[in-house]
Amino acid sequence: MKSIGVLTSGGDSPGMNAAVRAVVRKAIYHNLNVYGIYQGYAGLMDGNIKKMELGSVGDIIHRGGTVLYTARSEQFKALEGQQKGMEQLKKHGIEGLVVIGGDGSYRGAQKLTEHGFPCIGLPGTIDNDIPGTDYTIGFNTALHTVIDAIDKIRDTATSHERTFIIEVMGRHAGDIALWAGLAGGAETIIIPEIDYKLADVVGRIQNGQKRGKKHTIIVLAEGVSNGIDFAKRIEQETNLETRVSVLGHIQRGGTPTAFDRVLASRMGGHAVELLMSGKAGRAVGMERNMLVDYSFDEVFSMPHKVDESMYRLSQELSI
Incomplete structure (x- = not known):
């Protein structure tokens, strides 16, 4: 193999640039030509491809987002789009x-591999919802962003003696809500993977009031409900003034943490090594601080799981 390409696809996440940098420089170190593909699969079909040099990825390791830009492409899901690519x-x-x-980016890579074109996937998403890895690139940074927001919102919640619903991202996964809720001392965490009863949420608020607690922080994963609807239900049951903060896309931006930069660098370097060794259709992961790789089929067959022991601990600590 003499030439490889790299692209970013789907939602951006902090650390993508560190991964691109690692792929480019690892490839050049091993005397490979490397090409950046801009605007994801859409750019691939359009031929928006440029050769990368060492300087092409200089001074980007600390930047959020992706210098290759990103896009979603319905056209690439069809065979005709894949052939154009x-x-x-x-x-x-x-x-x-x-x-x-x-997930969607992996499925595109799987299709190319099935057509005989070798691809390696790196998990770039803040949602931490890709099986086969303990952490995805960008999750740690998004987590720090959410925790910072919770800390600030708590000041206002305390001052005004209010209940706050903080809606966080994650698609159908509750990792951001669970980790941020535990780290931020939330009274209640609501995630898609574990059923909840509104009566239990209300009971927790009322028990806090009985012991003199003046405010409540509830972290809500977007995969369960939107914050406004959930706040209305709380107000109907408690008659408490409730406010909603939807953190939204702020969670995707910002300077990647050291953890995400190192994770992305290690994964990017490993991806190049896999291609050089003739591997294809593999998804890179990190388990117990060790680099691993699984076939795309294996990744798609694994269920996403959250650490239920963390959820139970959060309930025990917020009595």
Whole structure:
């Protein structure tokens, strides 16, 4: 293999740039040509491809987002779109591809691999919802962003003696809500993976009031409900003034933490090594601080799980 490509796809996440940098510089170190593909799979089909040099990724390790830009493409889900992409890869002499993104990005990479074009996937998503890895690139940074917001909101909640609903991202996964809620001392954490009863949430608020507690922080994963609807239900049951903070896309931005930079760098370097060794259709992960890789089929067959012991601990600590 003499030439490889790299692209970022789907939602951006802090640390993607560190991963791109690692892929480019690792490839050049081993005398490979490396090409950046801009705007994800859409850019691949359009031939928006440029050769990368060492300087192309200089001074980006600390930047959030992705210098390669990103986009979602419905067209690439069809065979015709995939064929257009492969034609562009062949045109530029690219023999292997590193795809940085989430579940949808992996499925595109799997299709290319099935058509005979070797791809390696890196888990770039703040949601931490990709099986086969303990952490995804960007999760740690998003977590710090949410915790910072919770700390600030708690000041206002205390001052005004109010109940606050903080809605966080995660799609259908509750990792951000669980980790941020535990770290932020939330009274209640609501995630898609574990059923809840509104009566229990209300009871926790009322028990706090009985012992003199003047405010409540509830962290709500977006995969369960939207914050406004949930706040209305709380107000109906408690007659307490309730406020909602939807953190939204602020969770995706910002300077990546040292953890995410190191994670992305290690994963990016490993992806190049896999391509050089003739591997294809593999998803890179990190388990117990060790680099691992699974086939895309294995990743898609694994269920996403949260640490239920952490959830139980959060309930025990917020009595």
